[in-house]
Amino acid sequence: MSHDLERQLRAALRAVDAPPDFSQRVLARIERTQARRLRALPTWLPVALAASAIFGALLTHAWHVRQERAGLEARQQVIDALRVTGEKLDLAYRVVNAELQPAADSSNDSAPDDQGA
């Protein structure tokens, strides 16, 4: 009984040489699997990635342009505000001068008379 079992096991587990095209078949199967995986990726993905990159670049450029425009406008407003402030201070200065000038002139005119008297 035990001899029979042993004989059957030996026959079942005996070393068998691989067929000559075994390695080619394995390599071909690997290639087929990889190709199937690549085909599984959606074709629109690279297009979407490229479109996202372009959109991002355009958005950044637009933000920079807008920021520069706002900055230049703000700069101009600062200069205008300083100009208007200067003009109003100038107006005050002119009015004070105009009010003081006749008084100064009349005192200058009257000075020789005072001395003469």
Next chain:
Amino acid sequence: MKSLLAALAVLLLIGQRALAADARLVLPEFRGLEDKASETVTITLDAKLIKLAAGFLDASKPEDAAAKDVISGLTGIYVRSFTFDTDFGYPLGEVDSVRKQLATPSWQRVVEVRSRKQKSAVDVYLSLDRNLANGLAIIASEPREFTIVNIVGSVDLEKLHRLEGRFGIPKLELEAKAPEDKAARR
């Protein structure tokens, strides 16, 4: 109830202090004036825009550098200026409403000029917080023009003085003329 009243009183006190510390004026909207005016200047610059503007002022140019220096401590610049083709085409009441806001202890009138001949009036006010100027206001009215300038922030008069001769700002010789300015006539 008592604690609620106490909390309310504290809040009111904080509010009053906050109002006193802020030198920003509530400028009227001057609705409809833009249509009547032949020239309008409306400038509203908050801290964010002032900072942005500072970034576009070229420090290598003397004028820009001086302006940059002046605005460095500011948190607001507000200008309303209207020019008309006819005399007194603007609502005097609205100008007076701004003058009333300046009738508080935190504001001090440093220059008051009235000219009967030119029918013009210029008032320059400084807002002081612990003896430091934290705001400037100019109200100038002429027959065909009125202007309100409100500058908020640490106003350094010395820096403003250094701007003389730039952007049309005249050489005021403030030190020499100070006693006469105080005696400016009505």
